[in-house]
Amino acid sequence: MDMINIKINGMDYEAPKGTTVLEAARLANVEIPTLCFLKDINEIGACRICIVEVSEKRGEAMGPKRMIASCVYPISEGMHIYTNTPKVIESRKKTLELILSNHDRKCLSCVRSGNCELQKLCKDMGVEVESRYDGEKTSFELDTSAAHMVRDNNKCILCRRCVAVCSKVQGIGVIGANERGFKTNIACAFEDGLANTSCVSCGQCIAVCPVGALYEKDSTADIFEAIADDSKTVVVQTAPAVRAALGEAFGYPIGTDVEGKMAAALRRLGFDKVFDTDFGADLTIMEEAHEFLDRVQNGGKLPMITSCSPGWIKYCEHYFPDMTENLSSCKSPMQMFGATVKTYYAEKIGVKPEDIVVVAVMPCTAKKFEIGRDDQNAAGVADVDYSITTRELARMIERSGIKFNELPDEKFDDPLGISTGAGVIFGATGGVMEAALRTAVETLTGEELKSIEFSEVRGTEGIKEASYDVAGMTVKVAVVSGLANAREVLKKVESGEADYQFIEIMGCPGGCVNGGGQPQQPGWVRNTVDIKALRAKVLYDIDSDMPIRKSHENPAIKKVYEEYFGEPGSEKAHHILHTSYVKRGLYK
Amino acid sequence: MAAKTCSIPFAGTAEQEARLKEIIASHKGDKGALMPVLQQAQEIYGYLPIEVQTIIATEMDIPLEKIYGVVTFYSQFSLNPKGKYTISVCLGTACYVKGSGDLFDELSAKLGISGGETTPDGKFSLVDCRCIGACGLAPVLTVNDDVYGRLTVDDLDGILEKYQD
Numbered sequence: 219m220d221m222i223n224i225k226i227n228g229m230d231y232e233a234p235k236g237t238t239v240l241e242a243a244r245l246a247n248v249e250i251p252t253l254c255f256l257k258d259i260n261e262i263g264a265c266r267i268c269i270v271e272v273s274e275k276r277g278e279a280m281g282p283k284r285m286i287a288s289c290v291y292p293i294s295e296g297m298h299i300y301t302n303t304p305k306v307i308e309s310r311k312k313t314l315e316l317i318l319s320n321h322d323r324k325c326l327s328c329v330r331s332g333n334c335e336l337q338k339l340c341k342d343m344g345v346e347v348e349s350r351y352d353g354e355k356t357s358f359e360l361d362t363s364a365a366h367m368v369r370d371n372n373k374c375i376l377c378r379r380c381v382a383v384c385s386k387v388q389g390i391g392v393i394g395a396n397e398r399g400f401k402t403n404i405a406c407a408f409e410d411g412l413a414n415t416s417c418v419s420c421g422q423c424i425a426v427c428p429v430g431a432l433y434e435k436d437s438t439a440d441i442f443e444a445i446a447d448d449s450k451t452v453v454v455q456t457a458p459a460v461r462a463a464l465g466e467a468f469g470y471p472i473g474t475d476v477e478g479k480m481a482a483a484l485r486r487l488g489f490d491k492v493f494d495t496d497f498g499a500d501l502t503i504m505e506e507a508h509e510f511l512d513r514v515q516n517g518g519k520l521p522m523i524t525s526c527s528p529g530w531i532k533y534c535e536h537y538f539p540d541m542t543e544n545l546s547s548c549k550s551p552m553q554m555f556g557a558t559v560k561t562y563y564a565e566k567i568g569v570k571p572e573d574i575v576v577v578a579v580m581p582c583t584a585k586k587f588e589i590g591r592d593d594q595n596a597a598g599v600a601d602v603d604y605s606i607t608t609r610e611l612a613r614m615i616e617r618s619g620i621k622f623n624e625l626p627d628e629k630f631d632d633p634l635g636i637s638t639g640a641g642v643i644f645g646a647t648g649g650v651m652e653a654a655l656r657t658a659v660e661t662l663t664g665e666e667l668k669s670i671e672f673s674e675v676r677g678t679e680g681i682k683e684a685s686y687d688v689a690g691m692t693v694k695v696a697v698v699s700g701l702a703n704a705r706e707v708l709k710k711v712e713s714g715e716a717d718y719q720f721i722e723i724m725g726c727p728g729g730c731v732n733g734g735g736q737p738q739q740p741g742w743v744r745n746t747v748d749i750k751a752l753r754a755k756v757l758y759d760i761d762s763d764m765p766i767r768k769s770h771e772n773p774a775i776k777k778v779y780e781e782y783f784g785e786p787g788s789e790k791a792h793h794i795l796h797t798s799y800v801k802r803g804l805y806k
Numbered sequence: 807m808a809a810k811t812c813s814i815p816f817a818g819t820a821e822q823e824a825r826l827k828e829i830i831a832s833h834k835g836d837k838g839a840l841m842p843v844l845q846q847a848q849e850i851y852g853y854l855p856i857e858v859q860t861i862i863a864t865e866m867d868i869p870l871e872k873i874y875g876v877v878t879f880y881s882q883f884s885l886n887p888k889g890k891y892t893i894s895v896c897l898g899t900a901c902y903v904k905g906s907g908d909l910f911d912e913l914s915a916k917l918g919i920s921g922g923e924t925t926p927d928g929k930f931s932l933v934d935c936r937c938i939g940a941c942g943l944a945p946v947l948t949v950n951d952d953v954y955g956r957l958t959v960d961d962l963d964g965i966l967e968k969y970q971d
Contacts, residue, residue: 363807391869398879407874408856411807415871805860805870 225298239288239299240268244746250301251310251339253428254377255289257745259386260426263287265377266313267339271300285309311343319351321429322372328430335428335740336375358403363411366419366586367434371403374431379741380404380423387727389702390533392417404431416536416804418701420529420725421583421607421734428741434583437604438614444575444603445488451567452575454489455555455634456480458496459581459645459730460608462756466737467612468622473752475760478627481635483615484579485628494630495578496637498555499644499653502526503769504779505548505795506650507658508786510720514691519543521696521711521718524650526550528588529725529734531799533701538708539801547796549601551644552578552585553594555634556601557794562782563634564597571597578605581645581733584725596794607735636774639760639767646754647699647729648675648682651722655686655695656768662689670767676758678728678751681707683718695720700727728754809856812886813926816857822850823861830865840868840876844883853884889924889931891969895947898937905958906945910934912959913947916966929969 220235226248233242243250254265271283275296283300293299300306317336325331340348358371378395381404385391392415396405406415424432444452461477470476484492510522525531525546534541549557556578560571578585585605588594594601606614615622629635640656643649652672660667674684675695680703685694696718698707704723710716726733728750739749766772783791829846833839843862844854851858854877863870877883895901895910910921913932917925924931940946943955947965954965 359807361807385869385872392871394869394871394875396871396875396878407859407870408809408811409807410809414807414809805864 222293222295222297224293224296227299227301233293235293237293239270239272239286239291239293239297242293243270243288243299243301248301249742250288251342252289252741252745253335253339253375254379255745256379256382256426256741260377260379260382261290262378262382263290265317265375267310269306269309269313271303271306273298273300307343310339311345314340314343314345315347315350317375318345318348319353320355321375322370323348328373329433329436330430330738333738334430338740354400356400356403361405361411362435363413364417364419364587365413365435365590366421366583367412367424367432369405369412370431370433371405372431373429374404375429376402376404377428378404379426379428380432383422383426387700387702388418388420388422388533388725389705390416390418393423414806416802418529418532418536418725419584419587419734420701422726423734424583425732425734425736425738426741426744427738434607434610434735435586436610436613437586437606438610438617441577441604441606441614442617444577450573450575451490451569452488452577453491453493453559453563454484454577454579455493455495455498455552455559456484456579456611457552457581457645457730458499458642458649458757459733459736459753460579460611461760462645462731462753463581463736464608464612466739467609468615470623472739472743472747472749473756475756476622477760478629479622479625480611481630482625482628483611483620483622486620486625487614487618489577491631491634493555493559493634494637494641495551495555495580496641496644497634497772497774498551498553498558499526499641499650500638500769500772500775501554501558501778501795502548502551502644502650503640503653503657504775504786505554505791506546507654507661507769509546509548510654510658511661512787514693514719521721522546523720524654524722524724525797526644526650527584527723527725527730528582528591529584530701530704530723532584532587532802533704533725534723535800535802536804537705538712539803541708541712542799542801545799547792547798549594549795549797550585550588551641552580552605553588553601553797554795556589556603557594557596558778559634560597560599560601561794562778572599575603576601578602579608579611580605581608581730581736582726583607583734585735591797592800593797608733609735609737612737633774633777636772638769638772639762639764640769641772642760642764643757645730645757646676646750647678647724647727648672648697648722649729649757650724651675651695651697651720653769654720654722657770659686659688660768660770662691675722678748678754680727693720694718695722697722699724699729701725703727731757811856812853812924814887814924814928816855818851818857825850826858826861827865830862840866840873844873844877848883851887853887855885855887884922886922886924886931887928890929891949892931892933893947893949894933894935894938896936896938896940896945897934898941900937900941901945904944906947908959909945909947909957909962912962916962930966 361369465474465476640653731753732750
């Protein structure tokens with residue numbers, strides 16, 4: 219690699235040719251503040267917060283100092299970079315004051331108060347007067363049309379991070395910049411509501427929003443009401459990925475397992491039963507592995523594609539409606555869990571399903587859409603009543619005065635809190651495939667696996683492939699996360715270029731650990747740390763420490779089949795645990 | 807929230823659609839083809855309603871929002887068909903200080919449309935323009951090729967009455 223000599227704030231450094239000033243400074247451990255910049259996703263030099271002064275060589279002499287946006291400006295041999303001159307600091311401050319001049323400054327009641335990148339930058343840069351440049355302000359109607367989220371453009375700073383993630387990472391592009399100049403606003407085509415577009419509800423836009431312009435619809439008040447209602451049995455389930463990220467909301471480092479404290483907090487919040495979606499994941503594997511083997515052996519539609527991720531499901535319905543037959547008919551683990559609670563468990567405890575409230579804590583915003591889908595009501599009432607994000611759970615814990623960090627580690631309740639290592643890895647890309655393989659291979663061969671770790675399908679890459687010889691049959695699989703990647707793989711399947719039998723697709727890059735409902739990490743963390751890898755490691759570590767690591771060996775799962783469902787794929791299981799899809803298409 | 811689409815029913819013909827598809831096909835594989843396609847689509851239809859933008863989105867495999875973003879960015883593109891009479895109010899400096907802003911707002915209220923829009927009966931379009939070189943007559947507006955100067959808001963009813971055919 220060609221190295222270039224540069225000076226940063228008077229100190230000599232070397233940096234690879236072609237790097238930006240921002241990147242070179244990072245390599246030298248000099249931090250330049252950023253706002254709109256997201257590495258590899260949004261590199262547009264729009265906000266001017268990362269401004270620095272540089273002087274470049276002109277022949278033998280040094281040229282004059284100029285202000286440049288460090289996130290997009292490449293270094294040159296002999297360049298002098300000044301990141302902290304009074305002029306630079308004054309410029310950043312002025313930029314922030316100009317942003318504030320057209321920003322709805324209701325910080326006290328803002329969902330991002332205390333966790334807002336704009337707020338932090340204003341504090342760091344010493345902004346003293348919020349109203350220095352007050353003048354005409356734009357005013358926008360809130361878009362509350364979608365089931366899962368709200369867009370409040372009065373707080374939008376036009377950084378375009380949401381636009382970039384929607385179009386580049388997810389390949390969807392239902393939001394973008396409309397109009398120009400002072401009227402510029404981020405919205406959908408023809409100013410339509412998000413609900414009327416092919417938005418898949420993944421929430422990645424919320425995850426990258428630096429301010430309070432995008433947020434999930436909050437159900438916490440309804441859940442507090444349900445808990446306070448003595449006539450209701452309120453059951454909570456938590457998705458695998460929640461335990462890998464909830465700690466971040468309470469100051470723990472990224473990649474801390476807080477499963478025990480989470481169970482303790484849920485109990486103290488007053489839920490009647492604290493169960494685990496991991497049980498639902500094990501149940502999903504029983505049904506999905508059975509469905510896969512049935513399709514392979516009886517000439518069913520292949521490749522079969524997993525159906526756990528509601529963002530992916532809606533994407534398939536909009537963008538690949540001809541492939542909905544490829545989707546596994548299995549409900550997601552969350553929905554299977556809810557359906558099992560309102561049928562099997564309701565009978566067991568002698569409570570009517572309508573008197574049970576199932577709350578799901580999910581790393582996901584698309585789950586808010588999923589609970590309202592058709593064919594998700596096995597007992598005649600909704601399988602799941604409320605789906606809240608990891609962020610909402612953190613809010614409930616804070617609101618209740620529970621000192622999360624001081625809590626003891628506790629366990630989930632029996633019987634629907636019993637799960638396996640296979641269930642917990644569902645939260646990371648490759649996890650569903652690995653869990654399914656553990657069960658499918660043993661079912662096919664009738665022998666115990668020598669090694670149950672399928673390392674080929676692990677890792678955070680967006681597209682992974684593997685092929686396994688099982689009982690004389692070659693099974694080709696693909697594991698995909700992020701919907702732009704899904705499109706790439708599905709195009710190959712459509713054209714016949716790829717001949718997989720089984721594909722796992724998760725809507726968010728890296729899988730649920732990086733879901734749109736997880737605690738937000740600011741740009742400067744996202745740009746330097748592989749968050750999804752750190753969170754995924756939590757799940758794989760839990761898996762390797764579990765006594766039981768295969769879904770079909772879960773005693774609670776065996777029992778529920780013995781007592782209720784019969785066999786995987788039975789008529790009863792089909793009625794309660796499977797669902798159907800809609801061919802939506804793109805434009806109405 | 808509902809889509810803000812044109813209130814005048816779309817009257818595109820199969821022949822127009824075939825021409826548009828031909829143009830899109832002729833740009834297949836070109837980088838930056840969207841601008842010329844939009845310009846030629848506007849030549850065919852006179853404007854770019856949701857129906858036309860959706861054809862372009864589908865044929866070019868570009869998200870509809872991206873197309874809408876481009877269309878609303880450039881003033882050369884229109885979301886509404888031109889009315890029989892285009893009322894163009896000069897908002898250039900001289901006219902503006904002489905009160906053309908009030909003329910524009912009053913017309914907008916009388917016609918029930920914003921700038922760039924057309925009345926549902928297809929009769930009037932309202933647009934603003936910059937200097938038309940008649941500053942001596944400020945404030946000025948034009949209705950198609952007719953020029954009206956030294957106006958006050960009280961003159962507007964009389965002008966509109968002339969175009970009731």
